[in-house]
Amino acid sequence: MILYFLCLMLFCVGLYGVLRKRNIVKMIIGLGIMEYAMNLFFVLIGYRFHGRAPIDAKDQNIFNMVDPLPQALVLTSIVIGLAITALVISIAIRIYEKYGTFDITKIKRLKG
């Protein structure tokens, strides 16, 4: 249970970074932390204590195995996270070229 709680804490740290930080780079880092937290959560769902890899071999009986599906899904999710991070960072670089600052409160050409 404490693992899930720590995972939730990690997610909240990321969310805090996205919502409260003024620096664009810190917001992106917050986004990354959020993604790690949710991937960790998904892996934890499939984890069993003292479990083992679900590889079926001859004359072996597996009693307690880890659910492999979340791990496969998390791999996909990591790739998606990579794509988003790469895109957002390249946008941040362009923003710095145009505005000369990373401060979100000074990047305010759009109104309403």
Place this chain on the structure above:
Amino acid sequence: MNNITIIPLFVIIPLAAAFLTSLVGKFIKRSSETIIFISSLALFAFSLYARFLLNSAAGKIMVYKIGGWMPPFGICMVLDGLSCFMLITVNLIAFFVAVYSLSYMEQYTDKPKFFTLFSLMVCGMNGLIITGDLFNLFVFLEIASIASYALVAFGTEAEELEASFKYAIMGSVASAFIFIGIAFLYSFASTLNMADMARVLSNKQNEWVIPFVGVLFLMGFGLKSALVPFHAWLPDAHPAAPASISAMLSGVLIKTLGVYSLIRIFFNIIGATQGYLAVLMFLGAISMIAGVVLALSQWDFKRLLAYHSISQIGYVILGIGLGTPLGILGGLFHLFNHSVFKSLLFLNSGAVDYATGTRDLKETGGLGKLMPVTAKTNLVASMSIAGIPPFNGFFSKAIIIIACLEKGNFGYAICAVIGSILTLASFMKVQKFAFLGEIKDKFKNIKEVPFTMLFPMVCLAVICIFGGLMLIPSFRFFLDDAVAVILKGTSYASVVLEAAAK
């Protein structure tokens, strides 16, 4: 069996087009335009053909099993009335927008990259519509979202980048909520197939997991579809994109990513209770009023249209949230109509921008004499969105209002009427300041836009005029099948699993 192989084509064609345009677009002149034209035309034709096949299919459902794996284990693709309805809507708009982009995108550099991203976006939307697997839905949702973040920033000017950054951050937070919702559902039901999940959930009782997941999905998809508490990104992102992409974003992206996923998950998987429906109706009504009130004070043509998107999505959600057959029919019909007239309006704003170089309504004026076709299509679209009788917008809004009265929700009916009147007011402003009045000196020499831009605008205007005909009995199967899927609720599970077992 062979009929079923049409289903994966909706993902394969745009994906192949995206790959080919990025591969050969730079080296062979005009190749990317040709590829995009052919692929979007083929997609539109196939979506109509799929509708034709669905009529003859048993139980009006077709299931394609990827790799031949049976549903609870493998990913399956499901084509039913609702997916077919959405497919036709998306591919219709995508085709006209692609034709429009052929000339419009001349102002920007690097057309092949634009068409690559455009195809990826279409691929994501088509995949999201036909998939029958919850995690696969998330993957396609992310494909469409990431392509749209990049497309919003396509101009790479200061405003575009700022809007795109805002959109990307809020979109990623929304995706995070959706992902966690899916994780909870998986841990609870131990399956990811939508039909199987619906079956498991209806047999399993738990008083907190389902409402919790419902709230997560409502936040996630609410952000994607820009319902009012979550709408902050839309008025920035939609005007910043190139006009053809604004038409796609407002016309189909927010509906596919937001409204369709909400419908699919809430009605077919979780099973809509009165509580969810009440929340949906409430959010819809707020969006309806808040969007149009904010739109009234806008002077930027595209920003005004973006606020109207929020308002019109409110109508769709209100209609669907009513939960009665008539309300859902009205909501879906309004979804289709809004796709048509809102993309037409954005294409018109693009035409004004293309001809004059400005979108500020205070600077334009009297364009009606110099751009007669644009002025007329804009008049048609404005009348449609405001709900003036012979046009399609009238019928769908009327159905939603009648459904509200039928269910006894007089307050929401009054909200819908007020929203409609305010919409009319703000579009009279557009018509007056953009197309009527005296022409300014500096715009004396502007010309009507080229034919490839006029053709989609005229076609969409014709659909606006004759869209109401979809309600007459011989064409109603298009809407009725979609409504039937929603009303079936969680028995969607048994229908899909039976069709897959064949």
